[in-house]
Amino acid sequence: MSKKNRSGFTIDNIYGKIEEMLYRNQLVPGQKIVYGDIAKILNTSLTPIIQTLKRLESSGTVKYIPNKGYFVADVSCAEIQELYEVREALELYILPNILKNSTPSIIESLRINFREHSISDPMALGIHDAQFHLSIIKLAKNDTFYKLLRDVFQQIYLRYKPQYVGHQRPKEALKEHRAIIDAIAKHDLEEARKVIKIHIQYQMEHAAQFYKVSEFPHRI
Numbered sequence: 001m002s003k004k005n006r007s008g009f010t011i012d013n014i015y016g017k018i019e020e021m022l023y024r025n026q027l028v029p030g031q032k033i034v035y036g037d038i039a040k041i042l043n044t045s046l047t048p049i050i051q052t053l054k055r056l057e058s059s060g061t062v063k064y065i066p067n068k069g070y071f072v073a074d075v076s077c078a079e080i081q082e083l084y085e086v087r088e089a090l091e092l093y094i095l096p097n098i099l100k101n102s103t104p105s106i107i108e109s110l111r112i113n114f115r116e117h118s119i120s121d122p123m124a125l126g127i128h129d130a131q132f133h134l135s136i137i138k139l140a141k142n143d144t145f146y147k148l149l150r151d152v153f154q155q156i157y158l159r160y161k162p163q164y165v166g167h168q169r170p171k172e173a174l175k176e177h178r179a180i181i182d183a184i185a186k187h188d189l190e191e192a193r194k195v196i197k198i199h200i201q202y203q204m205e206h207a208a209q210f211y212k213v214s215e216f217p218h219r220i
């Protein structure tokens, strides 16, 4: 059982809270992470915050600079493309297991989650997208794959600034998500492969466009 701190949170809860702050861009790439401020927000001591940051450091989400502290890691356009390539390879590889394990009740719960996400705050698009895909990936019942993909999603979305998302892309992404659920519901492997591949490709192109802009802001 995880140890609880004075606010009643376990380390896993604190990890989740900090992760959410990153997803919501309350902590942004390059920003120094001030332990005291986060401890105050989460009403906890410094120790669990530091333990959480060490965990995030091992996945490359934050970096530690000696004598300076922890910073939210930055990512280049080339790195983001690599992350999407890994994502595509892993998601397509486990697809047959996902289809094998999807029952009508699972499909129904995917649709319910999907409807909830479609009306939600565009600022939280990254976390919702990651949750959508991870809820599907979970169906493969392979913890190692799940953890690997969770890290990939973290690296992709924790550095994604919502102000660059634009109005059109979230709507298109939702349509693509619906197509993914439909293909899984039909147990149509070829169709599911096709729609997931297209979705990841579009997401990557969109992200790459954003990173090119953000890497060279002086050239705009």
Ligand SMILES: [Zn+2]
Pocket: 129, 132, 133, 173, 177, 199
């Ligand atoms: Zn998506």
